[in-house]
Amino acid sequence: MARNPRRRPYMRTLLIFLAAIVVIILGLWATLVLYFDEEKLKQIATEQVRAQTGRELIINGPLKLDFFPGISLVASDVELSGPENYSGPDLFTADEFRMSLSLMPLLSGNVETGDIGLQKAEVNIHTDLSGVSSLDGLAGGDAPAETDAPRSSVSTGQILLSGIRLNVTDAATDSRQVFVVERLQVDSFSYDKPVPFEFQGSLGDPPVISDIDLKGEVVVPSGAGPIQIARLEVDADLSGVAMGLSGSGEIQPGPPMAASFSDGRIRLGDSEFEAAFSYTDGPRPMIEATLEGEMLDVDALLASLPAAPTQSPEAGGDVDGDSAGDAPEDSPLLLLRDMDLDAELTLEEMKISGLTLNSIRTRLLAKNGIVTIDPLSGALAGGRLDAVGRVDLNAEPPSVSLSPVFDLENLGQALAPWGMDRFLTGSGVLDLELNARGLDVKSILGSLSGDGEYDFRDGSIKGLNLDGMVESLAARNIAEAVRTGVGGTTEFQTLEGVLSIQDGTISLPGMQIITELLGISGDVRLGMADLSLDGQIRVEGERLNQIPIALEGTLTQPRLVPDVGEALKEEAGRRVMDFLKKRSEREEEKEDGSDGG
Template identity: 25%
Template structure:
């Protein structure tokens, strides 16, 4: 046992010697005397000036500690005169004995007044490039460091830090190349006792200011931080953050309150945000997000978000915007959103979307790829929606000028340029599909609506467009071409079996359309121009139509005939309870459009009463109508609250419709018809009554003459 006692005595002697040496060093060594040597060494290694204006404090036992007063490092050559880094106060101490057990025990670390000045010049150089180069090119070769094998114990078995306090820190960033300037000031953070694998309280506050455009963000954060170096896992639990934004570009000051659990597992290359809740602008968003492949070249983010039911009107008011005025003031009050998404460096996908908009349900998905030239693919399904509820309320109608007003007094088509986002349209790469169970727009009801929108290199096409429309079907295609200097528009449409009466009734503002009947319609129209006036003047196309078992509303040909006949005879005009329309069993025709003028030459219609032929044109640029209808009576008017006009049966009755669209005149020239009819009747009577009598008298006179001229004895 003597050897054991000798060892103890030796160890005790070594401890006494070490303590005495430490005490001597502390008593005799003054680190402040070496400020110049420290500054010179930094100058030699970096080429920068290190100025230590404050005192250097040093303790060696039982804790190795250092404190530093006001100290700054000069900026890189070619940048501003402001120091690159500055600190007012630093305090740090480490227990010596636990280091022998590979344990790091640190008292609270304090950094006060840390200021970093980061810059990039117009050529892209930063004011820390020289420091990085100096660190990467040592004077002596360095032995390569062995990589740590996952799962292997770290060099330190335990780390115990009494706390970390950062007060009044600031970081400025000025980028001359990008023209941006940011300043983080102040930044404060306080961590409680830090032990590996154990949670510690974290408090942090900061203020971030941007110069142009001026914007400020402030944040206060509290959480529980856990660091596990061996498992390479880092967690922020029970995170609560309050964020306030203000600035010139924002419509209003914004505030948000955020709650979440955040974690990162670097060994697995994953990170996650769970139990996320964001309260802002009168709504609450909740959800989760996850990141996979942190250790790969292309990490992938996925997540889910949902909102509570909120009011869009309230949201807009929170943003300092006035809600839109809508025909139905109760819309935009019950809205909610649910979505799931995925994204990586190559593409982003909205894998599912569910939106509740008042009484409407929307579901769909979307994908964006090729971020530098985005390619968009999307699908959207809508159960039913009444768009008229969301449109502005109808404006008061202006009074139309009188029919005989000079052309200059008519308002005409708008000549203001249509502001199309041409460059945006040319950059679009879109393929999107829409399906709607039922949609009402401008009073028009469509069901089973389906359409595909495609856009590429300035050609936007809406085709096919199909749906059910008033017991019939519609198929259409539309396109907008902005590849040239002047936008071009094209439209094709086919209607089959559509009940035109209810359709036009719903479309017209007064609830009454011009036509009724089951319809077949084909139309192909194109135009070009920069304004509505240009578009109307450049309209070209053709089409044909057919109506069965219908009526032309707004004109009662039978009543027009009765009125004209009564005036001609000097009789009072009879009024009936008949609707102001002309019924027909069939109406058909075709049309052409040339430079905005619609021409029809082959209108034909038939009914038990009339046979109608029509021709004329509608001048759309001048908004004037000039049309002639030739009606022929094929039956008596009796039974329709009128006298019998058998004398007009089979006679062509010309009806002229002309004038401005807003108030066309309808006239029938019955006087000339009656005069012609009278001449025909006179000629008929002359042929049927007078001529036979003259012939009889002629034969009698001839007989008398022969008797007088007869010679006796002769026959």
Template identity: 25%
Template sequence: MKSLFKWLFIIGGVFLVLIIAAVIIIPQFVDVKKYKPTIEQKVAEATGRSFTLGDDMDLSVFPWVGVRLTDLHLGNPAGHKEKDMVSVKSFEVRLKVMPLLSKRIEVKTFVLDSPKIYLEKLKNGTANWEGLGKQQEKKADKEKKKGTSSSDQGLPIEALRVDNFSIINGELIYVDRKAAVKEEISDLSLKLENISLENPIGITLSARVDGKSVSIKTRIKGNKDSISLSDGLLAFDDSKLTFSGSAKEFSKPNLTFDLQLDGIDLDRYLPESSTKKGASPSHKKTKPAESAKKKTDYGPLRKLVLDGKIKIGKVKAHGAIVENVDIRILAENGIITIDPLGLSLYQGSVLSKVKLNVQKKYPRTNISLDAKGIQAGPLMKDALQKELIEGTLKTNLTLSMK
């Protein structure tokens, strides 16, 4: 019996050595390019679009299952300006083999280099993303009717780790020919750090949006019950926003957030007013919207739980400057309060409190406002470009509506 186990152990060891040797040696002799036409055909069938790959392709099997593809091109339908809807300079992914046996996914590398996505809507209203993958959807629907679809549960994962996840030099272009609109995101880079099921994931994203630089850095952690953001920093133009937040009890939901913005010039983003352009205001009569006749559903507001804080150092809008904005928003059991709602305005201050009660059929609103010490002359000059009055503005009012 001992001799039998000995020989079984030897034979098993030989097979293991042969398997390891095979997975190391096979990629050296397998011509991956031979499968290129098949890959192109399968992707084209699945998407309903032309698809091509470059000749520079690599395959590895052990200790990392890896593939590297270059010059990926997914075509546009006829009638569109660009030849490709999607193109990628190179794509590389490497996955460790042995941990898969214990339901652990360990990815060494996932890199997407120079992806370009071109989205276009023609003057007749058709878009190049319409119909993408419809043939595959029809096939899936047929299989579902036959009862051959796979289980929704999928393969359980015990652990996940990704060492390097990067998207570099990305570009996204959106063109609407009918509306004469073109939006562009360029120099897009995305890096995810410390990807796992247990620890917060670091996210670093940077891009140029219509020529303006934007960057985001944060850490995200979540599971099926909650999600949270921490150490967030958003930089755009000359503004910097730090942020954190969380969400749980998604059926309510229960939300918290803390936003702190150093300053922002809204005039950079707001459209010019019609009075500045010299256009006369429109007085067209409009019929009341049908939706206005319908009763408002306050159910979502009754369930909402919210605790939010907003602080802004300086805001410019329509020429006027507001400073030291301080807002706290609370919501629970159908009662929403904004207290404080405070700001500094031209050597004066405004302090307000808002309370909205939607516990009953009809909402009840209470507003109190105390403004004092506001220099009217500089305010009018900045906001209206006119010197209408001089003096100090002061008011105190209380409103109750239901």
């Protein structure tokens, strides 16, 4: 069969072209290998980092070029030091750093990278005892501000971080916060353009906030101006409570660094809030914030936070239950020792300590470790609450003072959340001045003290029938009086007096009660933990002189012990006095008659 002579030139040309391509690739590869040897690469990288940041880049492992599927720079076991005159951990350590490079832009003086990958790294944002941060100098804060000077042209491909641990520490306060970055992806970066980013990770070790899923866009200006963050969406888990955040904000690198968040919405469980805040860095950082929403369940929120750690023997003091209030605490409120806050809160409903408040308005102001809550006002079932609070975080343990005033139209309805409506009803005012130590519920209740006054009208004391008891006593039927006194209800016109709280006991000295038949006075003590009753009241009516009655048992099962002997003594004394008085009157009448005769 005849061959086609025209195919030979084409085939020969193709073979020559392919051979040329192979030669070019081999030549380029050989040139790159010869030029970019490992030591030269390390020297270039170290010098560039030192020139740009003033820091030392240490590559303990191999540094090499990978050519497939693209040209990539790969470094192993990498460390980046902190700034000069800094004492603390390295800013950065990583098992592997990978960056793909675009060669053509280098010829025009621009740095254009492709994808950047970082695996199993540890980043330390640390402030040493002299106040020097591991980040100092990276944002050009020490250099004179050039407001109109654009940054060098820099662009990257995708940035992917996995298995990263971020430690935020302060040597002066011995504080530590840990962020675990499971995955952080930033799409191709360039100045002045929106850059989408994603983050998955957790906060704390062990995690306080877990399953964080964050998405948004960031715009970094080439010149002066704030960094813009838009379309921010966050979902996370706060110890079993689903939470979310959305909005936009900006960051001004400074100095001082400032940040703001606007058009925000926060979700906690089934509740949503509108939020805005601003942050200004400095020796004492400052936060200003507003929060508006429907319902905030403080009890559920506090229950989701980690429990305070128990005191270690090295910390000093006892570790038994008697000194539990002296144990160190891990309350988020302690952050306000080192930063200031001005926050306004407006809610339709708030639940706290079993109490439901409506139409809440409050302002929280923290300055130099002193936190004030003024005002805290809202409607509650059966009345209204107005209060002022103060917390001194500089004290050890922190001291708490609270001045609540309860203006109650329905006392029973207000007491219902604690089941106390089965003991007392009425209307009136309760005015308290309370003090405590510590920030957790157990410490506060264990150290609670204070005083106050109460004035209630037209109500009832349930479980005691003092009117019926006195009627039986007037008939000298002691057994019936005891049976009648326990159970039933004492309707009162007035219940007033003062109170004091000390060592877990509520004392009611000089209590005054007026019913339709009786006047009652006495001193009563009530145990806060077990509702134990102790004290004595004295009842007095038209048909009966004062009878002392001892109170025993508990509020749920009271016992009344009338001191009839004392009453009989008083009755006998009264009759003797009446007899002597009448005898004296008769003798005077006889003397007057004799004188007249």
